[in-house]
Amino acid sequence: MSSPSPRSPKRAHLEDEGPSRAAKHQKLKENLPDKFKGIKEEKELSSGEDDRYGGRTKIAKLDDTTEDEMTRRVKVANWAGMIKRRRETAGKLSDDRSRMPAASQRGMPNFTGVLCYRIALLQALLHLPLLVNWLLDFVLPEHCVSDNSQECFACVLRLLTVEYWKVPGGVRQVSPVFRAMHGVIKRLGWTETGQADPDEQMLFFFKKMQTELPSSIYGLIESLFQSFWTQQINCHCGTTSLTHGSEIKHTLCLSPRIPDGRLDQYIRRVYREAVPYRCEGCHILKTRPKLRLFHLSAAILCIQLSRCDETGRKITYSVNIPDELDFSNVAHEENKDCLKYKLCAVVQHKGSARGGHYVYIFLKALK
Numbered sequence: 001m002s003s004p005s006p007r008s009p010k011r012a013h014l015e016d017e018g019p020s021r022a023a024k025h026q027k028l029k030e031n032l033p034d035k036f037k038g039i040k041e042e043k044e045l046s047s048g049e050d051d052r053y054g055g056r057t058k059i060a061k062l063d064d065t066t067e068d069e070m071t072r073r074v075k076v077a078n079w080a081g082m083i084k085r086r087r088e089t090a091g092k093l094s095d096d097r098s099r100m101p102a103a104s105q106r107g108m109p110n111f112t113g114v115l116c117y118r119i120a121l122l123q124a125l126l127h128l129p130l131l132v133n134w135l136l137d138f139v140l141p142e143h144c145v146s147d148n149s150q151e152c153f154a155c156v157l158r159l160l161t162v163e164y165w166k167v168p169g170g171v172r173q174v175s176p177v178f179r180a181m182h183g184v185i186k187r188l189g190w191t192e193t194g195q196a197d198p199d200e201q202m203l204f205f206f207k208k209m210q211t212e213l214p215s216s217i218y219g220l221i222e223s224l225f226q227s228f229w230t231q232q233i234n235c236h237c238g239t240t241s242l243t244h245g246s247e248i249k250h251t252l253c254l255s256p257r258i259p260d261g262r263l264d265q266y267i268r269r270v271y272r273e274a275v276p277y278r279c280e281g282c283h284i285l286k287t288r289p290k291l292r293l294f295h296l297s298a299a300i301l302c303i304q305l306s307r308c309d310e311t312g313r314k315i316t317y318s319v320n321i322p323d324e325l326d327f328s329n330v331a332h333e334e335n336k337d338c339l340k341y342k343l344c345a346v347v348q349h350k351g352s353a354r355g356g357h358y359v360y361i362f363l364k365a366l367k
């Protein structure tokens with residue numbers, strides 16, 4: 001497989017850790033921006049709204065008579081320019097694994113008893129060569145622009161990476177840095193209310209690093225995780241609505257069930273499903289087929305399986321996850337990236353509705 005070298009961290013999602021889990025999720029849903037609520041609940045943001053973790057901006061309606069044609073062309077050109085810059089940026093990072101010897105792989109201490117979500121996430125992240133090389137080569141202390149470098153998540157993540165991949169490895173070596181990281185994350189505003197979810201934690205990490213690093217350095221890692229897409233909805237009246245957006249994490253709703261469904265079948269459904277849509281031409285609200293296509297595929301594709309159905313109940317059936325995932329049936333014709341992803345990291349939740357445990361599943365691809 002040619003570059004980029006794709007990764008697919010994924011987790012089995014939403015097994016309740018306690019009685020207040022449903023309430024917590026409802027609260028999260030209310031408080032979080034739309035991008036975290038899953039593709040099924042997407043809304044279009046107003047033009048110009050900056051939402052780099054899942055933003056979608058209406059940039060063009062093909063037969064829109066109210067929008068100045070020149071303005072539309074400028075917006076499309078800006079969009080194309082952004083994709084080009086992202087592609088160039090991502091090419092600067094190395095996929096070399098030589099600094100990640102198998103002898104160094106080890107666990108991390110779950111000293112509060114409820115840190116499994118963070119440990120599993122960090123294990124998955126620290127086994128991504130592109131991310132590790134970025135941390136070791138670019139996130140240098142002299143590049144830190146945090147107000148207080150002692151309380152900087154990016155700096156402590158780099159320290160953890162250095163410790164983790166030292167030979168010979170041992171949990172004892174990693175432990176002090178991991179404890180220090182725990183303190184930094186807490187002081188940076190992450191509230192501990194028992195268990196949390198790895199995907200929420202990951203977005204928190206990204207948001208912190210965005211403020212702690214120069215944009216030229218943060219942009220490198222963002223470019224690895226970010227996919228850019230175009231979505232098209234056609235109406236029988238002849239109006240075509242075109243929306244562009246980007247995402248660093250793809251949420252797949254597993255409801256309704258596809259019998260013996262494979263991950264690629266769920267992806268295909270989500271990106272091509274019918275959605276309720278009010279046409280801007282005829283103003284009729286109707287369910288219409290949506291077609292979402294990727295202009296730029298992330299080098300590291302992060303997919304979250306949302307195991308919550310419409311009524312809030314947990315989905316327990318399994319999904320077949322292939323070792324290799326082909327994205328070509330949801331790719332735009334202009335997308336010349338490698339569209340085959342190799343599964344390299346899985347974060348899974350095990351347990352019941354009353355409690356559980358997150359684990360990182362090591363895949364032999366790294367050996």
Ligand SMILES: [Zn+2]
Pocket residue numbers: 144145146149152153154155156212
């Ligand atoms: Zn720093």
Ligand SMILES: [Zn+2]
Pocket residue numbers: 235236237238239279280281282283284
């Ligand atoms: Zn219409």
